[in-house]
Amino acid sequence: MKYKRLNNSVLMPYLGYGVYQVSPAEAERCVADALSVGYRLIDTAQAYGNEEGVGAAIAKSGIPREEIFITSKVWVSNATYERAAASIEESLAKLGTDYIDLMLLHQAYGDYHGAYRALEDAYDAGKIRAKYGKTPAQVILRALIENDVVVIPKSTHKDRMEQNLNVFDFELSDEDLSAFAAIDENKALVLDHSDPQTVTGLLNWITSQLDGPLY
Incomplete structure (x- = not known):
């Protein structure tokens, strides 16, 4: 297996097995099969609804935990500091592990700055190994x-x-x-020069700074 060395020297397999759209009932069997044929990176997410099956397969595999790289993701409904922090704890419990190797923000919606701070705190506490x-x-x-x-x-x-x-x-x-x-969103957040009201206001302000008309 080829590994990518992340910024904090954690090694992440270049090839892994994902469980998107794998039902909770099938997740345990599929992950067990993936581990048995040699996969060591397992990618799941809170939104997939199958973290428990992933955790059960890993626990029953007999493979040392440190040899398996688990990735999960904080879902958008948990995108505040408080909800993200609580959801990380919930993911840890469902996966049956003391740490998650890589925890991502699934999509950058909501208070993703707050959610990212929760990732930082979880990383500092040793509950996430890589970001x-x-x-x-x-x-x-x-x-x-x-x-x-x-x-x-x-x-x-x-x-x-x-x-x-x-x-x-x-x-x-x-x-x-x-x-x-x-x-x-394909729109300016500070000053939208394509918005007629903004342009009118800007021209009025410029005119107010001049001794005579702008044109």
Whole structure:
């Protein structure tokens, strides 16, 4: 098996078995079969509804826990700090494990900043072994760069200036890039120059700063 070394030196298999759309009743058997033929990365999610089956298969496999890489994901309904933290504990219980190797935000909806802070706290507590190890701002900057966008972040704090520059030592997964793309509403959040009301207000403000008419 070939492994990818993540930023914190955790090794993640390049090839794994996913249980999306595998029913809870079938999950245990399917994961048991996957483990028996050599898979060591098992990918599940809270939304799949089959974490318990995954955990049961792993527990019965006889394979040492440290040899299996478990990935799960926080669902969008849990996208606040409090709900994400509680859902991580619930996933740990369903999977029957003390830690999850990689915990992701399934989609970047809701209070995903709060949910990410819950991931950081779970990581610090040893309940999650791997994540990007970056701030939400760094992840956003990296996503924009990987989408071929030149970014100009602004900060008045030197430590944040350093953080904003420290985005070239990691890459985002295809899944995270897809989640990032999904939140694009194709509209400006600060000043929408295609909105007539905004343009009118802007022109009125510019005119107010001049001695005479704009045109």
